Each structure stands twice: as structure tokens, then as C-alpha cells.
Amino acid sequence: MTDFTERVLQARSRFEAMCAKPVSLDITRGKPSAQQLDLSLDLLTVLGPDDFKDGRGHDCRNYGVPDGLPEVRALFGELLDLPTDGVVLGDNSSLSLMADALSAAVLHGVPGGSGPWRDSNAYLLCPVPGYDRHFGLTDHLGVGMTNIDIGIGGLDIESVERLAASDERIKGIWLVPKYQNPVGYTLTLEEVRALAAMKTAAPDFRILWDNAYVVHHIDEVLDPVANVLQACEEAGNPDRVWVFGSTSKVTFAGAGVSAFGGSPANVAWFRKHRGVRTIGPDKINQLRHLRFFGDADGVRSHMKRHASLLRPQFEVVQRVLETHLGGGDFAHWTQPRGGYFVSLDTRPGRARRVFDAAARAGVALTPVGATFPRGNDPEDRNIRIAPTMPPLRELEQAIEILATAILCECSD
């Protein structure tokens, strides 16, 4: 204990000096770095002057083929564990496809349901901490949100099963199945099977399976994740899952290709509703990605290069946090094997104080509460760290300041 007291005293004096000469550092956003984006530079020039037809001879410059190019659907299908026919492509944002699906559910209902979700006071289960834009979209469409814990110990699957079974207003669950944002947790095979097979009071229950980080490892190898569509089929619930994915953090963050997938009934339903708002996605950009990657193995090799760039970034976060906070109970944090974030929990009721202190020393953190529905972290303890974007020295300095702020604010 003397050791910790000493550590805190030193931190206080160090933090005073930090605040006297504030820096200007930003670790708020899960953005790829310029070096990561450079890995995809060839995408800018990969199409030759007369390269605009896909393998079947379709002129990708014109309207048509609203589901997207079959070769690219197959590529996404391989990565997302879906048959080619089970994939419909979108433009640069899988969030938009989630909005399309959820809007259609709210306004019109889904296969196997009894009507529009807006008529049934619908709720979605929201694992927290989670992705702010999932929650923002849900709230915007008038769908209620029920928190489910997905802390450092993983998903609270018992609560999911209990709530889904007992309340027919619970229409689904948001999940980032692999390297979850922000805790980095990957669902186990058993958990996926349980989600696929569990009894739900709502016959039209949906797993919103946002596989945003399906190929985004930091470690040498990828975590495996269960084939959710297959698990749903085997459990007799083939329509239970909507799958989403994109190349947003694979190639260019805002100029990639996205995909929706699921059972034949879900795909037909999605196609119908999406077709009302667009003639079809950008097939030239699909062709560009096809030429750039070649196939799914091309994506996998490419992601190894990303991992090489990301590993030192995540390592420095672990090293600095461990140096300052290790062995104490000032904070707990994740050690993700993939994805874009480190999730840190302070002692309850301290996150906002840490945020303010870091700001005084010039470090911008993701707003406290951003990882919870409506920005409300009921325990005021979660801080999301985004290590990918800043140069390594700046990242190290920012985490030094964060750790010092935690020592100051979580020690009394």
C-alpha cells in the first residue's frame, strides 16, 4: 500500500507539471492512420482505362445488378461465412445498411413477424459498452434500448436469454461478434449457438450481427468466430440473423464497399426495401476492390500488413498502462487481439473526472458515456481508447497523461 501511496504522490506532482504545459493530443476516434491507408494506395489506380466489365461482361458503369457484382458478393460471402446468394452489397457504409434494415423493420416489419416494429413498442438489447452509432440509430428510429453487460468478462448471455424469452417487445440484439467495439471480446462458439437457439418471446427476433472487425486482427492470427447463419439454420431459426460487414477499415475508411447478408427470406426482404431508395450501389468501386484484392485470401494478406502497423500502437498502450497502473485497482482495461479499441474501466464514478483532468493536460478522450445508449454510462466508469491514428510517440505521451490522470482521480 505504501508503494501505491508513493506512486499516487509522484503522479500528482507529475500531473501538475503536465497541466502547466498542456499538449494537444487526440485519442478519441477509431480512425486508421495514414500508414494504414497507404497500404491501399493501389486502389486509386488499379483500374485500367478500359477496365469496367465484371467477369460476366456486365458494364459496371451503367445501372443494373442491384445486388452488386457476383464476384464481390462471393468474396464478402467467404469472409462473412455466407453463401454468395446470401449477400447484397452496399456503398461505403455498413451503418447505412443497418439503417436500411432497421428502418424497414420499424416501418414495415420483417419476415416471420406480425407487423411493423413501431406498432409493438420494440426494444433492442444493447451490449454495453458498445458502439455509439448503433445506439444513435436505434434511438433515432424510436426503438427502445435495454443495456446488457459486455464488460471485460464477456457477454452476459444469461440476461440475454432471460430477457429475450420473457418479453415479446425485445425484438433483437446488437452484436459486434468479433473484437467487439470497444471491449475487443469475441463471442465463443457456445455463445453463438446459444444466441441462435434461445427461445424468444418475439417470433421475429433478430441478431444484428455487425461483423465490423471480421478480419481486423492485431495478433499474428485471427480469432475464429462461429458461422452464425449456419448456427441459426441448425437451430431451426434461419431468419434470426442479419449480417453486416464492410471494407471501411480494410481499404479506405470512407470509400469502401459494404454488405448485408442472411437467409433467403431476409435477403429478399432487404432487397425489396433497399430497392425503394436506390437504383443500386457503386459497382465501379466494387470492381476496383475486386481487382485490388483478387480474392478473400488477398484480403487476409492485406490485413496482416494492417496488423503489423497496429501491433506497436496497441503494445504501447498496454505497456504504459501497466507501468503506471499495474498491480493496483485504479482501473481495469482490455488487452484486445483485434479491432480498434482498448476499453478501460475506472473505479465507479470516476470516468468523468478522469476525462476532465486529461483535457486539462491537453488530451482529448472519447466523451464519457459515448459507449452507452443516450450517452449515459450509469456507473460513470468506461473510457474508450483509440490507439490506431496518432503517431506512436504522441500516443505514448497521451497514454502517459491518461494513466497519470487516473492515478490522481481514482486514488481517493
Place this chain on the structure above:
Amino acid sequence: MTDFTERVLQARSRFEAMCAKPVSLDITRGKPSAQQLDLSLDLLTVLGPDDFKDGRGHDCRNYGVPDGLPEVRALFGELLDLPTDGVVLGDNSSLSLMADALSAAVLHGVPGGSGPWRDSNAYLLCPVPGYDRHFGLTDHLGVGMTNIDIGIGGLDIESVERLAASDERIKGIWLVPKYQNPVGYTLTLEEVRALAAMKTAAPDFRILWDNAYVVHHIDEVLDPVANVLQACEEAGNPDRVWVFGSTSKVTFAGAGVSAFGGSPANVAWFRKHRGVRTIGPDKINQLRHLRFFGDADGVRSHMKRHASLLRPQFEVVQRVLETHLGGGDFAHWTQPRGGYFVSLDTRPGRARRVFDAAARAGVALTPVGATFPRGNDPEDRNIRIAPTMPPLRELEQAIEILATAILCECSD
């Protein structure tokens, strides 16, 4: 009259021969031809290997700048008569931006309104014949549709004014202000001023100004069209209009850039709602278009090349229709100076018969009724002809068959 009798008799015998040896021709869709698409081939290669920053040095490969690149907003602003700040860019589909705006109005309401449109049994005025996807979107969102005539004589503005003034459920009007789809009509300055100034029972009335063909002339020069935002401002109704546009038939049909525009209040409102469903549009494709065009004059020169390709296509339609149907009252049709269609009215109650007859001879026409809400042409007379896509000889042959079918079906 003897002349016409003879003409019809000859047509019947000719048509029998046509049906005996049916062709396989398609004039259903307003798609650009391969030659038109070739005009934009440089778009595939216009970005160099390290050309990914805009004029302010923003890295277009990453997230950020959700309104789109300022230089491209300025370019669209010049073409659509909007200030740069009054433009927000989208991806490849302006229809998607219309869906975003109309969804937000239905679910949340608009600036100056008293709540979500879905709570007020909202209707939109729908000039007919019109664009099927406007009607499909409106219907999909649960908004009612009231037909307004925009036949060969132009828009029935008196009915618009009367209905808008007297019924607060009427929340807006769909308009393609220039070279309207399908009649080719361009609104006059007086009509635009009247629409901007008219009294509306709904305080949150909106003109959905889909300027899809703003630069799409067939004649040597462009029709002028009034500055609608300015007209609305001068009339004291600055928030009355939402402007939409895209490069869909300027560069590649499915791989262009789209734009939403309007007053500061409408832009802020649109930005907020659109921000829920996407991190932002594809800025690399915006940069590509900027490099390809340079500026708005670059777009105008480019569209002259389109016009040169389109002119013979539209001329052959006029020539063949005039040859067979001229001087009679079998049908009336438009002679557009721009846009993508010729609109033809048969005698009442005959369009479906003509459609079926043309199909027997192997010519696919746009389904009868497609240009009306819910596919219902109450007079069964409108046929939309799309002359842009087929090779000239095939187009000529298809129009020969159509004209012959009309002579057969509209002469008793």
C-alpha cells in the same frame, strides 16, 4: 379521312408481318448508352498514385468532412444555383438523399413544422405522368399521393395552388423542374415564383425539387430554369425547397456523386438526420469527379458531348412517329429539348392495348401506368419512350413497331 383509313389498313397488314417475325428490342429504361459512358472513361484513371488530398489538404481516404469536399460542394452549388454552404454531398444516388429527407420528415418532422408528417396524414402532390421512383418512395413511407396534371401543356399550377392553400395535409410537391421525366417540360420563371410564393395551408410545405436533368440538354443550348432557392427567399419562404441533383447521367450511371441543398435550416436539419446513418459519403469519388471536370464549365462542355450523342436518338423518334402518326389524332407526344424521355399519349383507354401489341411484335415498353402513383394511369393512355440506350437502327425499328401498333390499336 380516307387517307387515315388507308394508313391504318396498311399498318394492320404491316403489323401482322411484324408479329409473325418478332424482334427483341427494349426501350423501357432511361439508361445512358455505352457511347455516353465512354465520354467519362478518364474518370477510371484520373487519380494519380498519390492524389488523395483535396485543396485544403484533407486526406480523402479517411473519415471526416461529412458534408463532402468544399470544392465539389461549390461545383454542385454553381450548377444547382445554391451557395456552397447550402450543399451537402451524397454517394451515387440522389434518390437515396430524397429517401433520407422524406424519411426524416415522416419520422421527425421538418424545420417550421409542428411534428412528424406521419402524425398528420401527409400527402404529396404528384405531377403525372412522373418518375415512378418518386411515387414508390412516397408510398413506401406511408405518405399519400395526389395526382396533378403535367401533360403536354405543362404543369396545372392552378390546381397546385388551390390544393396547397386549402388542405393542410398537403405537405409538398414532387417536381422535376427541368426536362421533366417523362414529359420534358421545364418550369417557367413565373411558375417557379408562383410555387415559391403561394399560400400553403401547411406551414411546413416543401417543394421536392429533383433537378435530375439540370445540365442534360439535347438541343444545342440548355433551357434556363429559375433559381428556386432565391425565389423562395424573395417570397419570404426560404425553407420551402429541398434541392436534389446528381451526376448519375453525367458520368457513370451508378458510380457518381449526388447532392442535397437548401436553406441553412434545411441543410442543418438534413445533416443531423443523415449523420445518423453514415459517417459520410465517398470523398475519393468526389475528388475523382473534381479532377475529371475541373469546374462547372467542365461539366457543361462534357454535357455538350452527351447532347451530340443524344440528338440523333431523339430525332429518329420524332421522325418515325411523325411519319406514321403525324396529322392524325391517334397519339400526341412531346418534343423534349433535354432529359431522357419522350412521353406519348394514346387515345384514352388504349395504352395497355398498345403495350400488349408491341410486346407481341417483340418490343418491350415501360409498363403502362409506371409513370403514375401505384402504377395506375387513370386514363390508360401514357407511354414513356426511352430513346437513349439502344443502337440507332434498333431504336428506329422499335419506334416503327410502336407507331404501327398505335395505328392498329387507336384507330377504331
